[in-house]
Amino acid sequence: MTERISDAEHAVMEVLWEESPLTAQEVAERVPAERGWSANTVKTLLGRLLAKNIIAHQEEGRRYLYRPLVVRGDYVAGESRKLMDRLFGGKLTPLVAHLAERDQLTDQDIAEIEALLRDLKQ
Template sequence: MAENAKPERISEAEHAVMEVLWQDSPLTAQDVAERVDPDRAWTAATVKTLLGRLLTKRAVAHEVDGRRYLYRPAVAREEYVAGESRRLIDRLFGGKLTPLVAHLAERDEISAADIAEIEALLKALKQ
């Protein structure tokens, strides 16, 4: 499903549309509008605008189905998350993960459950 070309960075609003499409696709613009978080109170026109931007950025693709367009992600969620995570770590922490974890720990933003999960992950990675 994912294409080789990487899309441009997407906005927070565009990301909300992508989350809907990653959960289920292909969908029409109306389908997306009905599934996006209702607190956003977006109209179908707003969703169509966002889909248009995502098409331009090559984050979604579409196909014609009669008189409507069906939209689908052009990039897998895992690929997007990996790219965004790498950009965050590169930009804010010099490409190193340890300063990010230290930053969170210094602000008490890592729970005991988080620490247990990290320890389990590290143990698995060592094996």
């Protein structure tokens, strides 16, 4: 995926990654209510995602069904890599050190990282 998606577009993608294909109305009904978006807002965002080739649609009668073309895991991996490249010279250790120094890691986070490292060593 070459084009970035906005935070608003990401909210639509999360809906489609959860379940698809969906109509624009179904997407609008599943977007978190606190966003307060109308169906027209969702249709605009779907149009942007279509133009970026991040989703596809197929006609079903008088409506369109939308589905993602980008796998969520691939998107997350790409965004994670961009963040590490941009802020930490492409290295994971400075990112973890930054979070640890700012007390952003809970005991649970540390335990999960330790378990992950144990698994990676095996």
